[in-house]
Amino acid sequence: MISVRNVHKRFGSQVVLDGVSIEIEPGKTTTVVGPSGVGKSVLLKLIMGIMTPDSGEILIGGENITKARSEAAKNDIRQQLGVLFQSAALFDSLTIYDNIAFPLLERSGLSSSKAHTKVLEIAESLSLGAYLTNYPEQVSIGIRKRVGMARALITEPKILLVDEPNTGLDPLDGQEVYDLINACKNQWGFTGLVISHELPEVFQVSERVAMILGGKIIAEGTPAEMIASADPAVQQFLNGRTDGPIKIQ
């Protein structure tokens, strides 16, 4: 569904991604894990086509977003994506209703009456009905994440990208986001790509796991395979130890 092929990305002299290749299988949720600052968010932005790799290419549903010449061509490919951002990234000048309706009105060009039905539908299934007239800053971060999910899924994308589902949340809110991802997966059946450093909690939404370190994918497998992995870096990261091959900066 998503093919990342030998992608390199550097900022000035800092090499962030140094030949990352990964296949995201359709219908499954893959999680990319790794310590903070290894370039997980950068990888996500490359997939969204918001950043361009220095070399290598990225295919989404068979279409090459790296080679897309114009912004319009990229936008066509982006139709397949829904994104749940780390802090939800809701537009704070719009109400929650308008936030959810935004992609329908601005991207799909739906009439506002058609959009209205869809917004109410998705708000109903994510229990957001009570908050529709509020502004994002008036509700808790847990609810903002749910609104972000509604905004991401309302165009029924084939792929859902999630950046750090529970960073900055307390354990209860965090658990709620994981449950939300699983529930939405059952209802909408998307291909998922989750980015996280929260181990092993994030395994409950993962069917495949890949670990990124030093600009490369160093291990890949099912959650069970990762837990059983003999790789010292994987074990160090899983168990949260400070001694081992991963250097803390």
Add this chain to the structure above:
Amino acid sequence: MNLVSATERFGSLVINSTEQWGRSWIFLYRTVLALIKPPYRPYLYLQQLMMIGVNSTLVIALIGLFTGAVLAVQGEYTLAKFGATAYTGPAVALSLIRELGPVLTALMLIGRAGSAVTAELGIMRITEQVDALRSMAVDPIKYLMAPRLAAGLIAMPLLCGIFNVVGIFGGYCVAVGLLGLSPGTFMSEMTSAVGIVDVKSGFIKSAVFGLIFGWVSCYKGYTCGFGAQGVNKATTQSVVTASVAVLIVDYFLTSVLTRVFMD
């Protein structure tokens, strides 16, 4: 600091500022292009006109009133030395229309609305709202920048007009009410001294300042760095850059316009 590292620093400074300069022109080009192309989303433009223009009216009128008033006091004082207090009216009006109206309106708007535009865009950037727009196939240049640029361009000359009218009223009140000049002389000397070229040149200046206002405050917000510090820096830079640019451009534009409108 030795010579090599000094040279190195100077070199990177030159390269960086040249790059910024080039980027800001590309940014302006893309924003203007986005203004022209449909879809137009008129409500976004109205919203920005409201925030940048309408909400600044009161403060612009207030400083206009006092600027006109102080010009009358200073003008009368200076002209009295030549026995020419009859020309206080033209002195007030010409100073306002040709120079102080456009410049002070621009500086005030930069301080009041330019900083707000930069801070808002900067926060949208660091909270990934700009990325969210792009991920939803909405061009942030079109959705965020174009309405603000247009609003600055439209609001600036209009606010300047208000500034001038209120300023002349303030000057009139002081000159006639407090300094005892004849109201007839004030008005008739003023209307005969002020020509349409003065109004035109003030208007052109104001429109150019409006462009600088929108361009700088949008660009600084759009290129804002990481974190709260990034927003802080962008906002300060936006206000300083725009104010300095207005004053520098003012000199050259005034020289050119005075030439152009002379014959």
